[in-house]
Amino acid sequence: MSDATLDPATTAEPIVPKRKSRFRKVFSKDRKAQFGLLVLSLFVLGAILAPLIAPYDPNEMSLNMMAAPSGENMLGTDDLGRDLFSRILWGTQISLFVGVATVGLALFFGVLLGLLAGYYGGWIDMIIMRYIDLQWAFPNFIIAVYLVAVFGTGLLNVIVAIALAFLDDFARVARSMVLTLKEEQYIDAARVQGFSDMRIMLRHILPNAMAPIIVLATVSVSYAILGEATLSFLGLGVSTDTPTWGLILADGRSFISRAWWLGVFPGLAIMLVVLSINFIGDALRDALDVRETDF
Amino acid sequence: MLAYITRRLVGAALVMLAVAILVFFMIRLVPGDPIAVMLADSGSPEAREALIRRLGLDQPVIMQFWKWFTGVLHGDLGASLYGSNQPVAHILMNALPKTMSLAMLSFFVAVVIAVPAGIIAATHKNTAADAGVSLFAFLGLSMPDFWLAILLIIIFAANLQWLPAIGYTPISEGFWEWLQHLILPAIAIGTGFSAIIARMIRSSMLEVLQADYMRTAASKGLTQRVMLLRHALPNAMIPVITVVGIAFALLISGAVVVENVFSIKGLGRVLIQGIQNRDYPVVQGAVLLVSSFFVLSNLIVDLLYAVIDPRIRYS
Numbered sequence: 001m002s003d004a005t006l007d008p009a010t011t012a013e014p015i016v017p018k019r020k021s022r023f024r025k026v027f028s029k030d031r032k033a034q035f036g037l038l039v040l041s042l043f044v045l046g047a048i049l050a051p052l053i054a055p056y057d058p059n060e061m062s063l064n065m066m067a068a069p070s071g072e073n074m075l076g077t078d079d080l081g082r083d084l085f086s087r088i089l090w091g092t093q094i095s096l097f098v099g100v101a102t103v104g105l106a107l108f109f110g111v112l113l114g115l116l117a118g119y120y121g122g123w124i125d126m127i128i129m130r131y132i133d134l135q136w137a138f139p140n141f142i143i144a145v146y147l148v149a150v151f152g153t154g155l156l157n158v159i160v161a162i163a164l165a166f167l168d169d170f171a172r173v174a175r176s177m178v179l180t181l182k183e184e185q186y187i188d189a190a191r192v193q194g195f196s197d198m199r200i201m202l203r204h205i206l207p208n209a210m211a212p213i214i215v216l217a218t219v220s221v222s223y224a225i226l227g228e229a230t231l232s233f234l235g236l237g238v239s240t241d242t243p244t245w246g247l248i249l250a251d252g253r254s255f256i257s258r259a260w261w262l263g264v265f266p267g268l269a270i271m272l273v274v275l276s277i278n279f280i281g282d283a284l285r286d287a288l289d290v291r292e293t294d295f
Numbered sequence: 296m297l298a299y300i301t302r303r304l305v306g307a308a309l310v311m312l313a314v315a316i317l318v319f320f321m322i323r324l325v326p327g328d329p330i331a332v333m334l335a336d337s338g339s340p341e342a343r344e345a346l347i348r349r350l351g352l353d354q355p356v357i358m359q360f361w362k363w364f365t366g367v368l369h370g371d372l373g374a375s376l377y378g379s380n381q382p383v384a385h386i387l388m389n390a391l392p393k394t395m396s397l398a399m400l401s402f403f404v405a406v407v408i409a410v411p412a413g414i415i416a417a418t419h420k421n422t423a424a425d426a427g428v429s430l431f432a433f434l435g436l437s438m439p440d441f442w443l444a445i446l447l448i449i450i451f452a453a454n455l456q457w458l459p460a461i462g463y464t465p466i467s468e469g470f471w472e473w474l475q476h477l478i479l480p481a482i483a484i485g486t487g488f489s490a491i492i493a494r495m496i497r498s499s500m501l502e503v504l505q506a507d508y509m510r511t512a513a514s515k516g517l518t519q520r521v522m523l524l525r526h527a528l529p530n531a532m533i534p535v536i537t538v539v540g541i542a543f544a545l546l547i548s549g550a551v552v553v554e555n556v557f558s559i560k561g562l563g564r565v566l567i568q569g570i571q572n573r574d575y576p577v578v579q580g581a582v583l584l585v586s587s588f589f590v591l592s593n594l595i596v597d598l599l600y601a602v603i604d605p606r607i608r609y610s
Contacts, residue, residue: 032433134314134317136593137310137311137589137590137593138314138582138586139545139548139585139586140544140548141544141547142544142547142551142586145570146318146321146578146582148570149570149578150321150322222437226439230439230441230552233439233441233552234552234555236567236570253445256445256453257452263446264446264449267439267442270439271437271439271442274436274438275433275434278433278436278437
């Protein structure tokens with residue numbers, strides 16, 4: 001990092017304020033991260049306020065079919081006369097929820113497995129790592145498709161399927177962090193004081209291992225959103241009456257030669273959200289000083 | 296080296312065995328009843344019995360697995376439950392060339408975009424060109440490939456009418472015909488992938504450009520062009536080999552989705568249709584095939600790496 005300050009005054013300060021100021025420094029300079037924060041906040045706001053600000057019911061059909069974007073229907077209507085803007089707005093709720101819930105699940109179980117494997121080593125490590133190696137044998141997307149195929153579609157199944165596909169990434173990162181940190185003197189110190197393994201893992205190792213995990217989690221949210229959209233697009237998604245972005249695109253696909261807006265806007269929403277999260281993730285990587293090779 | 300190769304080969308074989316077990320047993324958990332689906336109207340108890348016996352579903356699960364597994368080793372993946380009950384191996388072999396064509400062309404598109412972009416970004420670090428490549432990479436990573444596919448269809452097929460929106464012609468019926476059908480899907484898949492390679496080439500080029508031998512090359516009076524293409528690029532490409540393994544996963548996942556947009560009857564279309572029809576043998580076969588390619592490509596990457604970097608063999 002070329003912009004890392006090395007003068008003794010700042011390095012001597014405790015870690016937390018330094019990180020804070022570093023966040024401010026990175027985010028105040030990074031235009032892309034600012035764009036990301038702004039756009040993502042707008043989408044979050046839109047998702048929360050959807051019931052209040054959506055001009056139409058997202059599933060309400062009308063005779064005004066495949067109308068081009070106009071004052072009446074900001075983004076036009078679909079083949080059943082449903083308002084595209086309202087549908088996309090409601091779809092934001094699903095996308096963001098799936099993104100956050102999926103990563104929350106993968107983070108919790110993945111980090112838990114990684115902590116156990118790295119901290120205890122031995123046969124626990126071996127079993128966990130064999131499982132993770134096995135998961136490596138499948139491309140993530142194929143895992144998700146296969147799980148949805150086996151257990152069926154629906155919100156919960158989609159979340160579990162994508163979370164399982166991401167599990168190994170978190171376990172791997174957490175394990176490698178634990179292996180490095182385990183050798184630190186302050187861990188020995190904690191052990192000598194007679195703290196329990198649980199306490200050492202959660203209070204001493206985990207907080208110091210968080211930087212790469214936070215960055216991975218941020219980027220994973222964007223992949224989870226892409227994954228959900230893709231599954232929905234293939235008809236393996238949440239359900240057929242919930243307007244999700246992937247499903248809106250799949251529904252509109254047959255009409256794109258006559259109604260381009262059906263093919264353009266839902267995808268644009270996906271891209272803007274994913275792009276914003278990636279911008280933020282990149283800035284976080286700088287702020288937390290995480291190398292890309294940590295993954 | 297031989298010991299390392301043996302170890303990796305045995306490892307890969309064990310992983311494949313585990314994959315086969317997992318694929319076989321997981322699909323037994325499917326909630327829907329394929330027999331009920333298949334018989335639709337004519338669901339008499341006798342017909343049901345006959346079908347169960349024909350599919351071997353009356354035998355213990357272990358026996359079913361053993362029969363299936365020995366079949367797989369002989370290239371027999373069972374028969375589709377639908378239509379004319381074609382052998383699964385036959386269906387997959389028909390689909391494979393399409394997916395392979397598509398994956399290779401996508402890879403080509405990705406390299407054609409990524410190599411120049413990565414070099415320009417590295418040699419013009421912190422300029423507008425670098426920022427442009429970085430933005431392109433972000434966009435490429437954030438754009439769903441099926442959306443890009445739809446955009447390409449809207450522009451090049453629906454409006455300009457330059458290229459067909461659906462279908463596939465084998466290369467044996469003419470290179471141009473083949474290319475016309477595949478170029479849009481290949482761009483849709485390759486763009487996201489090119490973003491990843493471009494970033495890798497940029498960062499590894501930046502490292503290589505600092506190397507002593509580059510200074511030596513410069514002091515010998517070599518031209519910028521020779522320095523970049525003959526000295527920097529080959530060395531910068533070494534870490535890029537790791538993405539070949541990831542590449543396969545990305546290209547296959549891309550193909551699964553994009554084939555469905557362009558109605559190309561490749562592995563992806565076969566897989567998704569199999570899922571929709573609850574056609575167990577087809578889904579099993581497709582997932583098994585994709586996974587074995589993936590294991591194989593990871594194995595090749597590992598071996599290549601061991602050739603390039605001897606330290607890996609001994610770790």
